[in-house]
Amino acid sequence: MSAREPHDAGNGPRPDGPWFAFLESNTTGTGRAFCAAARARGMRPVLLTRDPGRYPYAAEDGLDVRVLDSADPDAVLDCCARLAADGAGLAGVASSSEYFVAAAARAAAALGLPAADGDAVARCRDKERQRTALAAAGVPVPAFTAASDAAGAVRAADAIGHPVVLKPVSGSGSVGVRLCRDRDETLAWAERLLDRGADERGHPVAARVLVEAAVAGPEFSVETFDDRVVAVVAKHTGAPPYFVETGHDIPAPLPRRDADALAATALAALAALGLGWGAAHTELRLTAAGPVVIEVNPRLAGGMIPVALRAALGTDLVDTVIARSAGLPAPQPTAGAGHAAVRFLSAGREGHVTGITGLTDAEASPGVVAVTAGTAKGRTVRITHSFQDRLACVVATGADAAQAARRAADAARLVRVELEDPAAPGEGVGGR
Known part of the structure; x- marks a missing residue:
């Protein structure tokens, strides 16, 4: 593992x-x-x-x-x-x-x-209700409309203007999120989302989709605990039309004014949603006009961000969450390396995993503090255009953002996941 x-x-x-x-x-x-x-x-x-x-x-x-x-x-x-x-x-x-x-x-x-507040958390998980509450409070969000049928999604996209982003009203890890550049893509993707009876956990899903304006600008997340900003994180994503995360940089290499603006917008979003107890992970884009909230997640970040944050800044958010939930004192921060980066090895195709190599070599690489495999021998890899496509992850530290990113990327390239299918036996994902 x-x-x-x-x-x-x-x-x-x-x-x-x-x-x-x-x-x-x-x-x-x-x-x-x-x-x-x-x-x-x-x-x-x-x-x-x-x-x-x-x-x-x-x-x-x-x-x-x-x-x-x-x-x-x-x-x-x-x-x-x-x-x-x-x-x-x-x-x-x-x-x-x-x-x-x-x-x-x-x-x-x-x-x-x-x-x-369980009710506030539940409201936040419904992206339509979240968007509505944020907009009402004056927190900048993309133009949006919810639709319960494919024709309604196309009408909403026409009103907003293509390109648009379509997503389920509830979900996680970029599952079902897609950029649609014209009416045909909007119609096809809306039909696909609305045809789903259950999410990847097998839970029934509402027959509603969110149609929202595509926002231009680099993507970031703001990690908070209670009403305190812990870090601003730079996010890297794969090629359109999907939004699969391929890496993170902590702290984000940004001018102070931009980091402060992202932080302030995230805190305003938490206040508007009645959150502010424990950990939250707010995703934003930094546009020419300022930060725009993409979504607020009322939980600790995934994607190995907590591991990288601890390595970079010495703040252990995992233990902090446990302490808060048990009514215990939070851990004191320790010395961090200053900068850390997360890089993922993503699946390029589907197949059966026949072996995973290079984990030990990646672990021994300069600055590396964590190496994980997201799959195992015998499992089947499917392309879902979501977090499930990530086959391995490396977290590395550095003296600056560029060094941390380079170390993480170099180590991730050492990991090789061997895939086999009838058409291409023995083909690998990753490697040098």
């Missing part, structure tokens, strides 16, 4: 402190690190999930697991209540998955544990 983890995986003695419940998890990036951080604080992490097979690290790290219908709020609350009634008690409930943060917050609040 990983050549080097950002936290000790926790295979030592099992703690005997209170339980800490994780409602599902993200399947890439820092999901494993959350459990390790709880264990390091003497708590007993327990994963509440419908499908333990999604998380190979659970068995590898000896995590306690409770199998339940994680989409059923009553089942989640009942499980958490039973953990709370256990002799050790329950210290907190959290989720590192976009799809479960609201449910985790509501379960924690129902049990009197520290939590964000």
